[in-house]
Amino acid sequence: MEKCNICEYEKLILVDFNNIFLRTESKNKNVHDYKNFICKNCGVLNQSPQMSEEQLSKYYNSDYRNTGHQLTFNEKVIDFPLKFDQTGISFQRFHYFQKIIEKTNLDIFKKNILDFGSYQGSFLYACKKFYDSYTIGYDYNDEGLKFSKNFLEIDEVFKTKDIYSDLFPKKIKICTLIHVFEHLGNPNKFLKHVHKNILEENGYIYIEVPDIQSSHYSDPTHCFTYSQDSLKYVLEKNDFEILYINNHKIFGKIDKNIPRRNFQYNLHCLAKKNLKKSFNEFPKQGYKIYIQSKKNHSKVLNKYILNKTKELLKDLVELLITICSRLINYFSSRISISFYEKIKINISKFLRNFK
Numbered sequence: 001m002e003k004c005n006i007c008e009y010e011k012l013i014l015v016d017f018n019n020i021f022l023r024t025e026s027k028n029k030n031v032h033d034y035k036n037f038i039c040k041n042c043g044v045l046n047q048s049p050q051m052s053e054e055q056l057s058k059y060y061n062s063d064y065r066n067t068g069h070q071l072t073f074n075e076k077v078i079d080f081p082l083k084f085d086q087t088g089i090s091f092q093r094f095h096y097f098q099k100i101i102e103k104t105n106l107d108i109f110k111k112n113i114l115d116f117g118s119y120q121g122s123f124l125y126a127c128k129k130f131y132d133s134y135t136i137g138y139d140y141n142d143e144g145l146k147f148s149k150n151f152l153e154i155d156e157v158f159k160t161k162d163i164y165s166d167l168f169p170k171k172i173k174i175c176t177l178i179h180v181f182e183h184l185g186n187p188n189k190f191l192k193h194v195h196k197n198i199l200e201e202n203g204y205i206y207i208e209v210p211d212i213q214s215s216h217y218s219d220p221t222h223c224f225t226y227s228q229d230s231l232k233y234v235l236e237k238n239d240f241e242i243l244y245i246n247n248h249k250i251f252g253k254i255d256k257n258i259p260r261r262n263f264q265y266n267l268h269c270l271a272k273k274n275l276k277k278s279f280n281e282f283p284k285q286g287y288k289i290y291i292q293s294k295k296n297h298s299k300v301l302n303k304y305i306l307n308k309t310k311e312l313l314k315d316l317v318e319l320l321i322t323i324c325s326r327l328i329n330y331f332s333s334r335i336s337i338s339f340y341e342k343i344k345i346n347i348s349k350f351l352r353n354f355k
């Protein structure tokens, strides 16, 4: 890889760590095979080679949104227009969003909200219910858009043609990208477009992405993976001022069958148009981010093994107690009353010696 696709710096660090819970190689090499590099300057993790925009768009238009519940009859395939588990997760993403809006004292009641990659619209539905927002959905998926418009009464929906140039009839107060920003092949171009053509003068952007410290790098559609510092870099580079940035564990129900879900954190960021302070183009923060990520990835593995060992020991102790109590039960019910009386008298005598 010659240079970073975010800041064009020419020194990059090859990701050389991997473990069974947090894979760092592509999970679908047929879709896209790549290596991961962390830029020594901005610290953003780049996939190399990058998937082209055509490849990405083709992928999203094919089976990306398949529910896994399709029915096939000879040549004909039908699918249900809802991904049940994802809809619930997407709705609950509103939890941190609202906490952050409250913390930063932002007034977005009755304002325009545009959700990039809105899919079935459950996040926008929460915004509508809570803020009485004018909601605008935007996605590649026709079925998702239809569902959000017809069943969730999302005010307007638009199908993605080109995320770097598509325009909307209204200026937007706040746009949201929830697990979408990491899929963008050209975040600089996107942020410039949002800044110039989409947001109103006092507009905001809210981004939620996986945190480089505790995430796998194996999704071929994640063009970039960010840390707090590197996400801040990209936003400031494109004239956005950070109002809030932090990581949080996934809210709500966690799928226990996926071990990494227990340790995974997401980054949550709220930023405002127009950067007030000066931007440092060369923070040279990549090496620090690389070392921290490497350390955290191995910690996740250790923590998981430790937790599992603890659970196993706890189960063993419980098993021993159950066996002992059953044995005591068995023998005590078989002791004759005369033998029991003898033991009782001897114990009383023995205790009297201590008076």
Ligand SMILES: [Zn+2]
Residues within 6 Å of the ligand: 004, 005, 006, 007, 008, 009, 039, 040, 041, 042, 043, 044
């Ligand atoms: Zn860079």
